[in-house]
Amino acid sequence: MTSNIAPNADELRWMYSHMVLSRAFERMMDRAYMEGKTPVFDMAKGPVPGEMHLSDGQEPCAVGVCVHLNEDDYAVGSHRPHHVAIAKGVDLDAMTAEMFGRESGLSKGRGGHMHLYDQKARFACSGIVGQGIGIGVGHALAIKMQGGNQVAVAWVGEGGANQGMFHEAMNLAGLWKLPFILVVEDNDWSVSVPKERSTAIARNSDRAASYNAAGEYVADNDVWGVYAAGKRAVDRARAGDGPTIIEVRTHRLVGHFVGDPEIYISEEKKRALVDPLVGMRQRLMDEGIIDAADVERIDRETEGRLAAAEQFARSSTEPACESALDHVFV
Ligand SMILES: Cc1ncc(C[n+]2csc(CCOP(=O)(O)OP(=O)(O)O)c2C)c(N)n1
Incomplete structure (x- = not known):
């Protein structure tokens, strides 16, 4: 969709610095x-079991909406x-400690990197592919029942979008006109299965x-495209006009998991991947939004x-x- 919705300079700087932080965080965790x-x-x-x-490469899907x-x-991640x-402002110290399995972590070290939960930032995620959609729609239902003006957003991969939860949850979101947004991150691969072999x-x-629901592609x-789609979706949700599905054609610049030998992707395809952070930095410098010192x-x-x-x-x-069974459902 063409649009004249564009981020202002402050929003661009916010999105850029959060993309840098996200990328550097991933590099740090990769090493650790x-x-x-x-x-x-x-x-x-x-130290990180x-x-x-x-998510290197997929940062636009986060900052373009969270801004x-x-x-x-x-926000419910995958x-x-x-x-x-x-991008949602989760406590960085407690998030890192969670991934190191420490007592000071977001979930007291019990959840690990796929089960981050921050009540203040209103962020959760789940290792069960597709299930975050139901949690997000649940948040949206709660908002509507309590008469709030907030929105709920969930992120899912294009593989996870084929789970039953996608259809059940989206049906209720549309039926009840809930303030819900689903961001589908189409990075082409569900582990080693390409989208054309999984999605009709x-x-x-x-x-x-x-x-x-409304659809945005x-x-x-x-970042500019996700920003505009995200703005329309959030405005729609806050106005009581119901849910939106935003699909973003994104890329993961790294393996499905750290240690993935990626034998399913050709060297030629890997070389063709474009880093959105490099492109954004260049454009912001060309447009005078940031300079080399920034x-x-x-x-x-x-x-x-x-x-x-x-x-x-x-x-x-x-x-x-001795505390292994504390803070968990048994
Ligand atoms: C219900 C469920 N089935 C299978 C898995 C194993 N699994 C983890 S990630 C993944 C692929 C998900 O692909 P996609 O949704 O496209 O997201 P991506 O990994 O590409 O970001 C699978 C099958 C799981 N965690 N949960």
């Missing part, structure tokens, strides 16, 4: 995660949640018509912020073995 896991990859080893799904949200709006958590229709935004993983300052501040978060996580205590 791989500690102790080689020479034979063992995901139980090292378990699986790890990073329109307030602290009391709700199993690939860090870019959304960072080319664009998930076309499915919106079945649910009395963003073809090129750029780029350096933002990088330096980001580095300092992340070093503090990593230090906080590493110096926090691990939960005691």
Whole structure:
């Protein structure tokens, strides 16, 4: 959809700095995660145990929508949640500590990277693919029943959009005209299965018509496109006009999980991937929104912020073995 909705300079700087923070966070976690896991990859080893799904390349899907949200709006990420958590303002120290499995983590170290929960930032996510859609629609129903003016947004991969939850939850969101937005991150792959082998229709935004929802398609993983689609969707939701499905054609620049040998993708395809952060930085510099000194300052501040978060996580205590069944459903 063409539009004259465009971000102002402050919004552009906010989106850029959060993309930088998200990318640098992923690079830090990649390094920390791989500690102790080689020479034979063992995901139980090292200071960050378990699986790890990073979001390098998908940052526009998060910042382009979260820039329109307030602290009391709700966000539900997928199993690939860090870019959304960072754009929604989740506590960085507690998020990092959670991924290191420490007591000071968001979920006291019990949840790990796919189960981040921050009540203040109103952020949650789930490792169960597709289930965040139901949680998001639940938030939207609660908003409507309480007469609030907030919106609820959930993010899902294009593979997860084929789960039953997508259809059940979108049906209720449309039926009850809930203030709900679903962002489908089409990164082409569901692990190693390409979209054309999993999905009967080319664009998930076309499915919106079945649910009395609006559909928005963003073809090129750029912040400006996601910003405009996000603005229309949030305005619609706050005005009581019901849900929107936004599909963004995005790319993950890294494997499905850290350690993925990616044998299903050709070197040629990998080389063709375009980094949205590089493109955004260049455009902002060309348009005089930021200069080389700003780029350096933002990088330096980001580095300092992340070093503090990593230090906080590493110096926090691990939960005691006797407490393994505390804070969990048994
Ligand atoms: C219900 C469920 N089925 C299977 C899995 C295993 N799994 C984890 S990620 C994933 C692929 C998800 O693909 P997509 O939704 O496109 O998101 P992407 O990983 O590309 O971001 C699968 C099958 C799971 N976590 N939950």
